[in-house]
Amino acid sequence: MRKNRTNPDFLNGVPELLIFSLLSRRPMYGYELVQAIRRSTQGTLEFGEGCVYPVLHRLEAEGLLASRRETVGGRSRVVYRVTCKGSKHFAGATAAWRRIAGAVEHALQGGEHGQPAVAR
Numbered sequence: 001m002r003k004n005r006t007n008p009d010f011l012n013g014v015p016e017l018l019i020f021s022l023l024s025r026r027p028m029y030g031y032e033l034v035q036a037i038r039r040s041t042q043g044t045l046e047f048g049e050g051c052v053y054p055v056l057h058r059l060e061a062e063g064l065l066a067s068r069r070e071t072v073g074g075r076s077r078v079v080y081r082v083t084c085k086g087s088k089h090f091a092g093a094t095a096a097w098r099r100i101a102g103a104v105e106h107a108l109q110g111g112e113h114g115q116p117a118v119a120r
Contacts, residue, residue, distance in 0.1 A: 015047045020090040029077035
């Protein structure tokens with residue numbers, strides 16, 4: 001019996017960031033996003049539809065994403081795209097993520113108090 005992989009709790013917010021990143025490149029439907037996340041993280045992160053769809057619905061309700069029903073590969077799909085408001089939100093979220101990731105990396109490398117983390 002195969003044990004299901006789960007992602008650590010500290011990854012809260014990461015699905016949203018990855019969804020924005022992928023949708024900023026091109027519109028996609030939900031299951032396509034699930035596959036794109038797995039591919040773009042080389043299989044390190046696997047967020048299923050049960051994680052991705054609630055994020056999509058919340059972001060759409062907040063006006064950060066828009067959706068439209070389209071026929072893709074002969075099937076009707078709800079395709080999502082980033083709105084102008086979503087692009088601004090994504091830029092801020094990306095900057096915040098880079099600051100946080102840089103600070104964590106600095107600390108993991110034995111960073112001292114009083115020395116600012118350098119974001120890359």
